[in-house]
Structures are given as C-alpha cells and as structure tokens.
Amino acid sequence: xxxxxxxxxxTGRKWTLSSVGMARGFVTVVxxxxxxxxxxxxxxxxxxxxxxxxxxLPFAATLAIVGLGQMLVVQQGGFDLSVPGAVSxxxxxxxHVPAGNNADLLPAVLLAxxxxxxxxxxxxxxxxxxxxxxxxxxxxxxxxxYGAVFAVSGGVPRITTPLLAEIAGGETLGIANSVYFALAAxxxxxxxxxxxxxxxxxxxxxxNPLAARAVGLRVRLQMMAYVYAQLLYCLAxxxxxxxxxxxxxxxxxxxxxxxxxVVVLGxxxxxxxxxxxxxxxxxxxxxxxxxxxxxxxxxxYSAQTIxxxxxxxxxxxxxxxxWTRKATKLRLPNMEEKNGILAS
Numbered sequence: 088x089x090x091x092x093x094x095x096x097x098t099g100r101k102w103t104l105s106s107v108g109m110a111r112g113f114v115t116v117v118x119x120x121x122x123x124x125x126x127x128x129x130x131x132x133x134x135x136x137x138x139x140x141x142x143x144l145p146f147a148a149t150l151a152i153v154g155l156g157q158m159l160v161v162q163q164g165g166f167d168l169s170v171p172g173a174v175s176x177x178x179x180x181x182x183h184v185p186a187g188n189n190a191d192l193l194p195a196v197l198l199a200x201x202x203x204x205x206x207x208x209x210x211x212x213x214x215x216x217x218x219x220x221x222x223x224x225x226x227x228x229x230x231x232x233y234g235a236v237f238a239v240s241g242g243v244p245r246i247t248t249p250l251l252a253e254i255a256g257g258e259t260l261g262i263a264n265s266v267y268f269a270l271a272a273x274x275x276x277x278x279x280x281x282x283x284x285x286x287x288x289x290x291x292x293x294x295n296p297l298a299a300r301a302v303g304l305r306v307r308l309q310m311m312a313y314v315y316a317q318l319l320y321c322l323a324x325x326x327x328x329x330x331x332x333x334x335x336x337x338x339x340x341x342x343x344x345x346x347x348x349v350v351v352l353g354x355x356x357x358x359x360x361x362x363x364x365x366x367x368x369x370x371x372x373x374x375x376x377x378x379x380x381x382x383x384x385x386x387x388y389s390a391q392t393i394x395x396x397x398x399x400x401x402x403x404x405x406x407x408x409x410w411t412r413k414a415t416k417l418r419l420p421n422m423e424e425k426n427g428i429l430a431s
Contacts, residue, residue: 112355113366113369116352123380127376127380130384134376134383139379144265145330146330146375147371148269149342150323150349151272152269153323154349155273155368156170156319157347158350158353158355158363159276159312159316160221161350162290163312165221165313165359167221168222168225169225169226169229169317169320170320171233172231173203173232173324175324175339175340176236177199177320177325180195180199180202181199181247182244182334183240185248185251206232206317207313209228210224211310214309242336244335244336246332248329273368276364277364277365290362293361293362320339344392348396348398349374350370351403351406352398352401353367353369
C-alpha cells in the first residue's frame with residue numbers, strides 16, 4: 088500500500104513515500120558524486136583528467152550495466168551471486184570461440200546469449216519455483232558457470248577479436264562506445280520499469296510478494312528478473328571482452344561487490360520493491376571515480392575491495408534512516424492544526 092501525505096498549504100500537493108524515496112536516492116548519489124569530483128579536483132586532478140576519464144569510463148559503463156541487472160534481482164528480494172561467472176563466461180565465449188576471426192564474432196555472441204538465457208532460467212526456476220534461497224541458488228550457478236568458463240578457455244586468456252575491439256573499445260564523437268551501450272541499457276530498463284504495466288507489476292511484486300503470489304504474479308516475474316539480469320551480465324561481459332585487449336578467464340570477479348554497492352547507493356532497498364535505474368547508473372560512475380581517486384592518491388589496488396565495502400556500508404547507513412517517516416510525522420501536526428481550524 089502506498090502511503091500518501093498531503094503538504095499543508097493551498098497547493099494540496101501529495102507526496103508518496105516511494106516518490107520521496109526516489110528523490111532522496113537521486114539527490115544523495117548526485118550530491119555525493121559532485122562532492123567527489125570537487126575533492127578530485129583539489130587533491131588528485133590527474134584522476135579527473137580527460138585521459139583518466141577516457142580510460143575509466145568504459146569500465147564504469149560495464150559496472151552500470153551489471154548494476155542494472157543486479158538491481159532487478161534485488162527488487163525481487165534476492166541477491167545474484169552468479170555475476171562473476173556470468174560475466175567471465177561471456178568474456179571467454181566472445182574471445183575464444185571466434186579465435187580472432189571477425190566472421191565468427193556474431194555466432195559467438197549468440198552463443199553467449201544462449202548461455203545467459205539458460206543460466207537465468209535455471210536461477211529463476213530454483214528461486215521462484217523450487218523456492219531455494221537466492222544466495223544458495225546463485226552461488227551454485229556461479230560454480231557451474233565457472234566450469235563452463237574453464238571448459239571453453241582452459242583458463243588461458245586470448246586476444247580479443249579486432250571487430251569487437253573496434254565496437255566495444257572504440258569511440259564515437261569522443262565518447263567510448265561502451266558508454267552508449269550503458270545508456271541504451273538504462274533507457275530500456277527505465278522505460279520498461281516506469282512506463283509499462285509489466286514494470287509496475289514487477290515493482291509491486293517486489294514490494295508485496297504475498298499479494299503478488301495470491302494473484303499469480305510472483306513466480307513469473309521473479310523468474311524473469313533473473314533472466315533479464317543474466318542478459319545484462321552477458322552484455323557487460325561482451326563489452327569487457329572488447330575493451331580489454333587480452334581479458335582473463337576471471338574478468339568478472341571484481342564486479343560482484345560493486346554490483347551490490349551501486350544498487351544500494353542508488354537507493355534500491357535490499358528488502359525488495361521499487362528500483363531506481365538512473366541513480367544506479369550514477370552510482371556506478373561514483374564508485375568507479377572513487378577507485379580512481381584512491382589510486383591517484385597512492386592507495387594500493389589491493390585496497391579497492393575495502394573501499395567498495397565502505398561505499399556499500401555508507402549506502403546502507405544513509406538509506407536505513409526513515410527520513411520519509413520523520414517528514415510525515417512533522418507534517419501531521421500541521422495537518423491536524425489545519426483540520427481543527429477548518430472544523431471550527
């Protein structure tokens with residue numbers, strides 16, 4: 088149920104808790120990002136230079152795509168821990184199957200999509216129908232995906248296909264092509280979630296799973312969350328295969344914790360419900376730039392996981408405070424006073 092509070096005054100404007108939560112998440116991540124940019128200009132200008140941005144934005148774009156996939160799963164009250172295996176499998180399929188031959192790139196990408204669909208269906212089946220714990224199910228799937236990674240690659244890296252390097256690693260109008268892919272993924276996810284009936288049902292399902300199950304929506308929507316998430320991981324993996332000249336078989340390992348962190352920083356509740364795609368994408372840039380700043384000031388690369396964990400803790404701490412409830416309580420006395428005046 089959506090809680091509505093009416094603002095006192097002549098306008099009669101109505102505020103819902105969901106809209107206030109969206110505004111709070113967006114404002115928090117935007118202000119944090121702007122503050123980080125100012126800090127970078129003052130203490131580490133090299134981390135915000137055009138060269139540094141050109142090198143880091145493609146990886147921020149792939150993180151944004153992975154974050155959007157993780158967001159869909161979190162909205163349904165779960166966690167997808169198969170991110171590393173899913174991304175790594177897409178990477179090795181996109182590099183090893185073509186073996187440097189541009190003509191075989193399209194079949195390789197289609198094969199990677201097939202693997203993603205299969206993994207998503209199995210994850211969704213285990214979680215929504217078998218009702219296995221999402222963490223347990225996706226950990227098992229991650230192990231299976233890494234088995235496929237080693238079957239395809241043997242653990243040996245291979246140089247990416249020239250065509251894929253041009254598409255994913257190239258630039259258009261001075262902006263990395265991977266950024267355009269991330270923006271396209273954002274537009275599709277945001278439009279479907281916010282402007283379609285299916286998207287509204289998807290969010291309602293995560294917010295009230297018991298009611299959704301009663302009307303027969305729970306199983307289908309929860310399963311589709313894992314399928315769509317795997318497709319986004321596949322897209323990120325294919326892009327990474329083109330961005331990195333010689334990607335490893337473990338390219339997705341570094342994306343698991345950041346994928347959860349950007350979802351939390353973007354304002355999506357870990358308990359499920361409404362998600363915020365735009366805030367999630369901005370959070371991906373914030374987290375990527377935070378890592379660049381840390382490297383510029385001399386923090387070793389080995390400490391990146393600690394930085395990401397701190398960012399995750401910051402997001403949880405910020406959004407754990409019930410600001411909307413406090414704001415509603417502050418408005419209620421004014422509403423009661425107004426009603427009393429009108430009654431008299």
